[in-house]
Amino acid sequence: xxxxxxxxxxxxxxxxxxxxxxxxxxxxxxxxxxxxxxxxxxxxxxxxxxxxxxxxxxxxxxxxxxxxxxxxxxxxxxxxxxxxxxxxxxxxxxxxxxxxxxxxxxxxxxxxxxxxxxxxxxxxxxxxxxxxxxxxxxxxxxxxxxxxxxxxxxxxxxxxxxxxxxxxxxxxxxxxxxxxxxxxxxxxxxxxxxxxxxxxxxxxxxxxxxxxxxxxxxxxxxxxxxxxxxxxxxxxxxxxxxxxxxxxxxxxxxxxxxxxxxxxxxxxxxxxxxxxxxxxxxxxxxxxxxxxxxxxxxxxxxxxx
Amino acid sequence: xxxxxxxxxxxxxxxxxxxxxxxxxxxxxxxxxxxxxxxxxxxxxxxxxxxxxxxxxxxxxxxxxxxxxxxxxxxxxxxxxxxxxxxxxxxxxxxxxxxxxxxxxxxxxxxxxxxxxxxxxxxxxxxxxxxxxxxxxxxxxxxxxxxxxxxxxxxxxxxxxxxxxxxxxxxxxxxxxxxxxxxxxxxxxxxxxxxxxxxxxxxxxxxxxxxxxxxxxxxxxxxxxxxxxxxxxxxxxxxxxxxxxxxxxxxxxxxxxxxxxxxxxxxxxxxxxxxxxxxxxxxxxxxxxxxxxxxxxxxxxxxxxxxxxxxxxxxxxxxxxxxxxxxxxxxxxxxxxxxxxxxxxxxxxxxxxxxxxxxxxxxxxxxxxxxxxxxxxxxxxxxxxxxxxxxxxxxxxxxxxxxxxxxxxxxxxxxxxxxxxxxxxxxxxxxxxxxxxxxxxxxxxxxxxxxxxxxxxxxxxxxxxxxxxxxxxxxxxxxxxxxxxxxxxxxxxxxxxxxxxxxxxxx
Numbered sequence: 001x002x003x004x005x006x007x008x009x010x011x012x013x014x015x016x017x018x019x020x021x022x023x024x025x026x027x028x029x030x031x032x033x034x035x036x037x038x039x040x041x042x043x044x045x046x047x048x049x050x051x052x053x054x055x056x057x058x059x060x061x062x063x064x065x066x067x068x069x070x071x072x073x074x075x076x077x078x079x080x081x082x083x084x085x086x087x088x089x090x091x092x093x094x095x096x097x098x099x100x101x102x103x104x105x106x107x108x109x110x111x112x113x114x115x116x117x118x119x120x121x122x123x124x125x126x127x128x129x130x131x132x133x134x135x136x137x138x139x140x141x142x143x144x145x146x147x148x149x150x151x152x153x154x155x156x157x158x159x160x161x162x163x164x165x166x167x168x169x170x171x172x173x174x175x176x177x178x179x180x181x182x183x184x185x186x187x188x189x190x191x192x193x194x195x196x197x198x199x200x201x202x203x204x205x206x207x208x209x210x211x212x213x214x215x216x217x218x219x220x221x222x223x224x225x226x227x228x229x230x231x232x233x234x235x236x237x238x239x240x241x242x243x244x245x246x247x248x249x250x251x252x253x254x255x256x257x258x259x260x261x262x263x264x265x266x267x268x269x270x271x272x273x274x275x276x277x278x279x280x281x282x283x284x285x286x287x288x289x290x291x292x293x294x295x296x297x298x299x300x301x302x303x304x305x
Numbered sequence: 306x307x308x309x310x311x312x313x314x315x316x317x318x319x320x321x322x323x324x325x326x327x328x329x330x331x332x333x334x335x336x337x338x339x340x341x342x343x344x345x346x347x348x349x350x351x352x353x354x355x356x357x358x359x360x361x362x363x364x365x366x367x368x369x370x371x372x373x374x375x376x377x378x379x380x381x382x383x384x385x386x387x388x389x390x391x392x393x394x395x396x397x398x399x400x401x402x403x404x405x406x407x408x409x410x411x412x413x414x415x416x417x418x419x420x421x422x423x424x425x426x427x428x429x430x431x432x433x434x435x436x437x438x439x440x441x442x443x444x445x446x447x448x449x450x451x452x453x454x455x456x457x458x459x460x461x462x463x464x465x466x467x468x469x470x471x472x473x474x475x476x477x478x479x480x481x482x483x484x485x486x487x488x489x490x491x492x493x494x495x496x497x498x499x500x501x502x503x504x505x506x507x508x509x510x511x512x513x514x515x516x517x518x519x520x521x522x523x524x525x526x527x528x529x530x531x532x533x534x535x536x537x538x539x540x541x542x543x544x545x546x547x548x549x550x551x552x553x554x555x556x557x558x559x560x561x562x563x564x565x566x567x568x569x570x571x572x573x574x575x576x577x578x579x580x581x582x583x584x585x586x587x588x589x590x591x592x593x594x595x596x597x598x599x600x601x602x603x604x605x606x607x608x609x610x611x612x613x614x615x616x617x618x619x620x621x622x623x624x625x626x627x628x629x630x631x632x633x634x635x636x637x638x639x640x641x642x643x644x645x646x647x648x649x650x651x652x653x654x655x656x657x658x659x660x661x662x663x664x665x666x667x668x669x670x671x672x673x674x675x676x677x678x679x680x681x682x683x684x685x686x687x688x689x690x691x692x693x694x695x696x697x698x699x700x701x702x703x704x705x706x707x708x709x710x711x712x713x714x715x716x717x718x719x720x721x722x723x724x725x726x727x728x729x730x731x732x733x734x735x736x737x738x739x740x741x742x743x744x745x746x747x748x749x750x751x752x753x754x755x756x757x758x759x760x761x762x763x764x765x766x767x768x769x770x771x772x773x774x775x776x777x778x779x780x781x782x783x784x785x786x787x788x789x790x791x792x793x794x795x796x797x798x799x800x801x802x803x804x805x806x807x808x809x810x811x812x
């Protein structure tokens with residue numbers, strides 16, 4: 001187990017490092033930050049002045065090394081646009097993203113797992129079909145379109161929910177549904193498959209033969225075993241939600257890290273984009289790592305492989 | 306009463322509608338104004354961002370020495386009581402007495418001199434110094450008078466003083482710096498900032514100690530809440546449901562739909578932005594057909610600009626013929642006009658030695674539908690294009706780097722109503738100049754280095770006429786923008802795209 005953990009950890013760190021190098025070089029290929037900061041009407045001298053002011057005239061590898069050595073100590077530098085420390089900037093935006101991702105995850109679990117269980121109990125029935133349809137729609141709907149439809153419906157036609165902002169818990173209802181719905185299909189289908197497999201297993205037949213309550217069989221014996229893969233998938237989905245709420249945050253004007261990423265990319269605000277990519281990838285790497293360990297702990301066969 | 310009226314009018318059939326109407330009352334009821342725009346202003350301190358939204362904030366929070374009446378174009382004293390042009394490079398300003406900053410400190414000559422010396426210092430952390438780098442220094446003459454000295458005669462000095470140099474409180478700014486100023490701004494303007502949640506909202510409250518006699522006047526609106534909503538469709542829903550009172554940059558295709566709602570007015574206004582096709586007339590990108598005047602004239606004849614304006618740009622836009630915005634000082638319209646005439650275009654191309662046309666790279670960065678319409682017109686006369694679509698900065702770099710034979714570009718002149726911010730940028734021999742016409746450069750230079758309006762006009766006229774005769778550009782059209790707002794709001798747009806909410810009021 002220890003060797004396995006160490007192997008996974010090294011792999012996770014390598015992934016994080018590769019991401020940071022790739023993103024750093026890609027950003028420099030994407031555009032000239034000095035020109036972006038200087039604005040539309042800037043002359044050549046103006047751009048040069050800003051280039052020197054921010055140190056963009058130095059070699060790129062030197063800029064990267066400096067960035068890494070400071071980042072390791074938790075100092076991501078100052079945002080070009082906001083003029084404030086990036087760490088402070090991200091910390092001020094993270095609560096919104098965590099709230100959104102947390103509630104969306106809860107929504108996905110609360111909807112996905114029961115739907116999966118019911119679908120598995122009545123396979124190929126009309127209920128199963130409906131659940132499948134909902135799942136397919138969830139995967140097929142572009143999230144920005146779904147978001148706008150909900151905004152028009154509940155913000156304007158039946159104005160019971162605020163369409164944008166992050167001032168109260170009501171503001172989080174629509175974005176939670178959109179972001180959570182996106183993760184529902186995989187959780188639901190995984191639960192369904194797991195339940196179908198488990199329900200036909202010998203020990204369930206035994207449990208039923210012993211005359212246990214159907215409810216006890218279903219929840220205590222079947223679901224517990226069926227949700228093992230769901231737990232690890234949910235961890236990964238949560239990583240996606242933390243990093244992938246860019247569109248949702250933009251549409252609903254939630255000023256979390258996703259929106260910050262979107263606007264920083266548009267403005268070539270390198271220190272902020274760099275730090276965000278690292279933070280997002282670390283979320284993802286850590287959650288994958290945890291789910292790997294969780295799986296290995298739950299299922300000893302994985303450790304050997 | 307108004308509320309019940311409105312609900313009655315709509316039939317009172319849906320709870321939804323009464324709720325929407327109720328919400329719409331929020332603005333007029335407490336005399337507040339809810340506005341939104343797309344982009345977050347990073348640091349709202351006026352010298353520390355280059356965003357248009359930042360300019361709007363600056364005009365509300367930091368008064369400058371001089372006010373330029375947006376309707377008449379006349380200069381009036383704002384924080385100054387009077388000013389005197391001592392000579393070509395010296396302006397003596399007597400400051401107004403009894404003006405308070407938002408933190409209660411009185412405004413003095415110290416603050417004025419500090420601000421001018423701060424913006425004049427090339428080492429300062431100010432982001433864009435383009436409209437202030439004419440300032441050499443400021444000196445205190447006595448406790449009412451500051452002398453501002455320019456590096457050279459600057460025709461636009463008063464204009465820049467009116468728009469781009471708000472007076473900062475010396476003591477406060479020295480203490481808190483750019484960062485602190487962005488978080489808790491202090492100025493002398495009609496509105497003070499009471500809350501800044503970066504990216505989410507900025508709250509402005511009417512400054513009750515705003516000085517008497519300001520040409521801006523005491524605002525009617527007591528409180529402005531600005532929210533950043535990046536998605537325009539979300540803004541539209543917020544406006545339609547009454548949570549928002551004002552938005553701008555509404556896309557042309559949404560105008561009719563939103564304008565049809567009884568509670569919403571959509572206003573279209575021309576802006577200072579113009580569109581144009583730029584030719585590489587000097588051959589910076591190597592030998593290309595556009596070094597031939599006949600080819601450039603052919604392209605001028607090939608494009609039906611009126612049709613593009615009528616069908617795509619719409620609104621208040623007009624076709625232009627000179628290389629500047631018609632609302633700018635010095636922008637005369639007495640230049641050669643090229644009518645839409647594809648037959649004539651083909652003749653000119655044949656005369657230039659391209660009877661079967663040619664292929665060219667065509668660059669652009671905004672309003673692709675306009676570019677595609679132009680490509681269609683060019684194809685008509687035999688010019689095929691290889692479209693290179695990119696970001697603004699990248700496209701401009703390509704032009705400056707000499708890679709671009711033909712480009713569809715636009716220019717907003719920093720909203721400055723003077724030709725000095727437009728034509729010289731592209732024909733004054735700087736890095737964006739692809740004509741490098743010695744005569745034109747000399748005329749623009751002469752027009753930009755004197756304060757005498759007659760001499761200026763004479764030189765600009767010569768320059769613009771030659772630019773048109775040589776067809777260095779295809780001047781296309783002016784841009785316009787759509788504002789959408791609650792129909793109870795009294796507010797008028799101005800062509801410089803600076804909404805002035807101190808002039809706004811509720812019915």
